[in-house]
Amino acid sequence: MPQLKSKGHCLSCPVRHRSIFSDLPENLLNESLEGFETSVMVYEEDEIIFKQNANSSESVYTLRKGLIKICKSLPDGRIQIMRVLVPGCLFGIDGFVGENYNHTARALTDCEVCRLPLGGLSKLRRKHPEIDHAILSRFVKNLRQTEDMLLELGAKKAPEKLATYILRLSQSFAANGLKLSSDGLNLSSKEEWHSLPLSRSEIGSLLGLTIETVSRFFSDWKRKGFIKESKGNIQILDAKGLKEVACIDESCGK
Template sequence: MPHTSRRIKTQCASCSLKELCLPVGLQSVDFEKLDGVIKQSRRLRKGDYLYHSGENFQSIYAIRTGFFKTLVSLSDGRDQVTGFFMSGELLGMDGIDNHAYTNNAVALEDSEVCELPFNRLDELAQFIPSLNLHFFRLMSREIIRDQNVMMMLGNMNAEERLSTFLINLSQRLAARGFAANDFVLRMSREEIGSYLGLKLETVSRTLSRLHHDGIVSVEHKHIRILQPQVLRQMRSQSLSKACSES
């Protein structure tokens, strides 16, 4: 029976990602309210836009499965990838101010999201203080993340940026139960470059160098981190420099 009309009702209580996108200690009555608010999950194909910049803001989205990039555009066509997002992470919080998204959100593989209508969420948060606080924390986390990117763009060389990027991906994958040191990149060299403030050629060259040095194995999009501890040290290599000099 293809295309059943039965709606796939999301159920937060049984969702394996609830530790990632919800506060701990919710009661079953809270989950009921929550399930009443959260809309049926939405499916996207690779390349689909979840929302566009400038579009009227209605909802925040939690990623159930898949992988996304967000990007902001300048009027002249230049754009900047502002983040990569995986399961359990939230998208769209930039839209709360101004009632319009400032980013575009694009699926980098077939994905599925839970839609959280913001006006209902806001009202729900009144009754579940821990949920309210949780959203504050998630937004705070997004601010911290963005500031770390600023640090990267403002102070690091290409090698440090790439190592930081790979270690960060590795940690987030590990937190979801995937292999930390063996994974497939969902994004192109150009998208990595845009995120890191580098050209795609520089990304390619830097990865080649890491490969040549035996620190990671790079076979197109298949990455294996061979020497995690070395890669970690490279994130702020001038630290080690400073130490060995003094």
């Protein structure tokens, strides 16, 4: 069961600089957020934050800590992961338009989630166009990312999808300062090890492949010396080789 941990305090929030409030000047934060009551919820691994088709709540969420997967499923149980949220992500936006949730949000690791009441937020938006713009910008980025995934799933073959995924993962680690490791392992950043946030079967579910197909290509690339793996951490040895497989730049059709 999700636990209420505390009220939120934007000024001391660990992800404020990544949140939709990042552009608010610090001095405004204090006075502006007067009366804006957020709460921090704690979820354990595998707990559901909200479910596809459920009524959306009068809140929207920001991930503070941990990882969340956003999924949709077919009536017969097949699951497609849409994306993985990292700290700072805004989610549950169906609440904005009062529609039922279009997908399920499930904790991939133990998580902390900040719950922002819609009423208060819309007052803030009116007072501070920066917030409004930040939200808009999230929406557009979110859509772009989902469109990119659509291209991956619709147009690419299994090895291309997988290679792209590993490369993107590594980029996103780089962009986030090389550290999202869920298990607290300390690794030399020079060697660029990355902890895999997803299991084989989840990677399959993200890319529309079976666990066996994922496993086979990974094994293949280990034999070829493209990648190395130990204890759920992965290292790219030959980015150029992977890029040729991935079809991300001109070197595409070999």
